[in-house]
Amino acid sequence: xxxxxxxxxxxxxxxxxxxxxxxxxxxxxxxxxxxxxxxxxxxxxxxxxxxxxxxxxxxxxxxxxxxxxxxxxxxxxxxxxxxxxxxxxxxxxxxxxxxxxxxxxxxxxxxxxxxxxxxxxxxxxxxxxxxxxxxxxxxxxxxxxxxxxxxxxxxxxxxxxxxxxxxxxxxxxxxxxxxxxxxxxxxxxxxxxxxxxxxxxxxxxxxxxxxxxxxxxxxxxxxxxxxxxxxxxxxxxxxxxxxxxxxxxxxxxxxxxxxxxxxxxxxxxxxxxxxxxxxxxxxxxxxxxxxxxxxxxxxxxxxxxxxxxxxxxxxxxxxxxxxxxxxxxxxxxxxxxxxxxxxxxxxxxxxxxxxxxxxxxxxxxxxxxx
Amino acid sequence: xxxxxxxxxxxxxxxxxxxxxxxxxxxxxxxxxxxxxxxxxxxxxxxxxxxxxxxxxxxxxxxxxxxxxxxxxxxxxxxxxxxxxxxxxxxxxxxxxxxxxxxxxxxxxxxxxxxxxxxxxxxxxxxxxxxxxxxxxxxxxxxxxxxxxxxxxxxxxxxxxxxxxxxxxxxxxxxxxxxxxxxxxxxxxxxxxxxxxxxxxxxxxxxxxxxxxxxxxxxxxxxxxxxxxxxxxxxxxxxxxxxxxxxxxxxxxxxxxxxxxxxxxxxxxxxxxxxxxxxxxxxxxxxxxxxxxxxxxxxxxxxxx
Numbered sequence: 001x002x003x004x005x006x007x008x009x010x011x012x013x014x015x016x017x018x019x020x021x022x023x024x025x026x027x028x029x030x031x032x033x034x035x036x037x038x039x040x041x042x043x044x045x046x047x048x049x050x051x052x053x054x055x056x057x058x059x060x061x062x063x064x065x066x067x068x069x070x071x072x073x074x075x076x077x078x079x080x081x082x083x084x085x086x087x088x089x090x091x092x093x094x095x096x097x098x099x100x101x102x103x104x105x106x107x108x109x110x111x112x113x114x115x116x117x118x119x120x121x122x123x124x125x126x127x128x129x130x131x132x133x134x135x136x137x138x139x140x141x142x143x144x145x146x147x148x149x150x151x152x153x154x155x156x157x158x159x160x161x162x163x164x165x166x167x168x169x170x171x172x173x174x175x176x177x178x179x180x181x182x183x184x185x186x187x188x189x190x191x192x193x194x195x196x197x198x199x200x201x202x203x204x205x206x207x208x209x210x211x212x213x214x215x216x217x218x219x220x221x222x223x224x225x226x227x228x229x230x231x232x233x234x235x236x237x238x239x240x241x242x243x244x245x246x247x248x249x250x251x252x253x254x255x256x257x258x259x260x261x262x263x264x265x266x267x268x269x270x271x272x273x274x275x276x277x278x279x280x281x282x283x284x285x286x287x288x289x290x291x292x293x294x295x296x297x298x299x300x301x302x303x304x305x306x307x308x309x310x311x312x313x314x315x316x317x318x319x320x321x322x323x324x325x326x327x328x329x330x331x332x333x334x335x336x337x338x339x340x341x342x343x344x345x346x347x348x349x350x351x352x353x354x355x356x357x358x359x360x361x362x363x364x365x366x367x368x369x370x
Numbered sequence: 371x372x373x374x375x376x377x378x379x380x381x382x383x384x385x386x387x388x389x390x391x392x393x394x395x396x397x398x399x400x401x402x403x404x405x406x407x408x409x410x411x412x413x414x415x416x417x418x419x420x421x422x423x424x425x426x427x428x429x430x431x432x433x434x435x436x437x438x439x440x441x442x443x444x445x446x447x448x449x450x451x452x453x454x455x456x457x458x459x460x461x462x463x464x465x466x467x468x469x470x471x472x473x474x475x476x477x478x479x480x481x482x483x484x485x486x487x488x489x490x491x492x493x494x495x496x497x498x499x500x501x502x503x504x505x506x507x508x509x510x511x512x513x514x515x516x517x518x519x520x521x522x523x524x525x526x527x528x529x530x531x532x533x534x535x536x537x538x539x540x541x542x543x544x545x546x547x548x549x550x551x552x553x554x555x556x557x558x559x560x561x562x563x564x565x566x567x568x569x570x571x572x573x574x575x576x577x578x579x580x581x582x583x584x585x586x587x588x589x590x591x592x593x594x595x596x597x598x599x600x601x602x603x604x605x606x607x608x609x610x611x612x613x614x615x616x617x618x619x620x621x622x623x624x625x626x627x628x629x630x631x632x633x634x635x636x637x638x639x640x641x642x643x644x645x646x647x648x649x650x651x652x653x654x655x656x657x658x659x660x661x662x663x664x665x666x667x668x669x670x671x672x673x674x675x
Contacts, residue, residue, distance in 0.1 A: 010481060010482065011478075014482075014547065015547070017550065018546070018547045018548075018549075018551055021550050021551060021552060022549075022552075035481075035483070037483055038482075040513075041515060044515075045551075045553045045555065045556070046553065154474075154478055155479075159478075162479050162480065162481065164479075165479075236398070236399055236400075236408070239405060241405075254405050256401070256402060256404055256405055256408075257404055279404070279635055280402060280605075281605040281633060281635035284605060286604065286607060286608040286609045286611075287608050287609065288609050289546075289581060290546060290577045290608040291546050291547055291550055292543070292547075294608075
């Protein structure tokens with residue numbers, strides 16, 4: 001049995017607990033959180049040892065791994081402490097709040113054989129896993145362009161109470177929400193070499209952005225855009241839409257289905273020329289125990305498998321997650337850069353030139369008449 | 371666990387379950403297969419009248435049982451039934467609670483306890499508890515989770531006052547989350563409370579039917595009513611269709627099938643035939659948004675039953 005400790009017991013910590021508590025080779029031995037109410041409840045109803053200090057928990061009870069679901073600004077120090085104590089770590093996304101911090105934490109692994117995974121859960125989603133496989137077969141030819149979008153009704157007013165509304169703690173649409181959309185692009189198409197035309201826009205929040213958009217440039221010729229808005233009430237649930245355009249066809253994927261358009265028949269994958277639709281009802285494979293989505297169980301079961309099999313070549317490793325951190329930091333820099341050069345003067349020409357010959361003649365006539 | 375709750379039993383006291391129950395997912399823009407279909411549904415059912423029109427049609431087709439999530443609009447639908455109590459004299463309701471999406475943004479903003487506190491405080495009838503919450507912070511949550519559960523049930527059930535409620539379901543997001551925690555007291559307390567306070571049968575919605583059935587039986591809840599996605603493709607049947615089929619044949623419980631069409635992935639005839647040929651399935655929940663589909667599906671279920 002692998003012994004597990006939980007650090008951070010909010011919405012995600014609770015979900016992960018429910019999933020791992022039913023895993024046949026996991027025994028949960030400790031829960032750490034800042035909320036005394038939560039700890040009392042866990043102690044009384046679940047009967048697990050509780051701690052308010054993660055260091056104490058890690059030192060006092062023997063643990064094989066920890067699940068870290070704390071606000072992002074605390075990830076790095078907790079991960080490093082866990083690594084120092086030779087404990088495998090699963091951390092909620094994003095990995096770190098700055099690239100420098102993330103790189104140091106990654107370097108802290110020092111080739112230790114510890115499984116390290118970040119909760120980029122789309123990498124375990126039935127549809128996106130299948131799209132990834134299809135892209136690898138080259139079914140749509142050479143990828144030229146994409147647009148990746150994500151919408152949700154998460155923040156509908158200014159929220160100062162939660163860490164999600166605080167920049168310093170890792171709140172805001174970029175780290176909390178857009179990171180999933182950016183990671184999906186990294187997973188399917190790799191890390192871009194440059195970002196341009198980035199926009200971070202507030203809709204309701206006073207301290208953080210509610211919308212992020214950017215254009216990704218790849219040295220291999222791929223271009224694409226990312227558009228994420230977490231203040232869009234027209235969506236009942238968080239929604240992904242990714243279009244990938246290639247020389248032989250295109251794929252449009254949602255969490256419920258994907259559509260593929262091909263210029264000619266593809267016998268390898270069983271698609272015919274024109275449109276082909278595949279629904280989640282046909283694609284989805286069941287999981288051992290379902291809470292909130294197959295992908296949540298699949299990512300944690302995979303993490304446990306990696307520990308049991310002594311594998312460190314994780315599909316959502318720190319190294320992979322760091323790619324998204326780097327992109328997010330570049331988007332922030334790119335946004336700041338475009339704002340810095342914006343002196344308020346319009347850069348777009350009006351429909352008529354400012355001083356045409358005709359207008360100057362009229363001006364002279366006007367002055368004469370005066 | 372509170373000692374006086376005892377162990378809930380419905381053994382020997384067979385619950386009266388309707389064979390055909392009309393579901394409500396279509397009214398809330400839910401379609402598992404397609405975002406476009408979901409949006410089209412949300413647009414179609416944009417106002418109360420468009421929903422009650424379909425409910426009226428279903429009733430006129432002879433359907434008497436309705437499953438209703440405690441969505442914001444549930445209260446208005448219930449008002450429609452109350453206002454026309456003579457017309458809907460035979461109505462039998464199967465509410466499912468809580469409608470979790472209703473609380474998603476509150477939880478994101480204020481955390482789990484903050485959101486729960488707001489929900490309870492917003493309810494005017496819980497004055498004495500509100501006092502406890504403000505005085506003792508959130509101590510009520512850690513002292514007595516069962517009491518909190520009962521308060522939340524009462525708040526959700528207000529919409530259904532004076533209506534004939536047959537089974538009260540715990541919705542799958544909450545059922546499955548709590549199932550993972552394995553806290554038996556909460557399940558036992560829910561079952562007892564529904565029976566004692568509302569004179570209704572407790573039910574549980576799940577996407578982990580085999581796991582839940584074993585757990586409820588271990589809790590001492592005999593012959594539990596369990597509603598789950600059951601369909602020929604095996605969609606949303608965890609861990610797999612085979613274990614569902616085995617559990618349904620071997621275990622003593624009342625299975626109710628929902629999402630039998632898997633949001634349209636299976637043809638109605640094939641879908642109904644599969645579910646009706648399975649032994650022990652008591653009830654079938656289906657949703658439809660046109661008169662023709664309602665009549666056809668009801669007819670199919672009756673033909674195969």
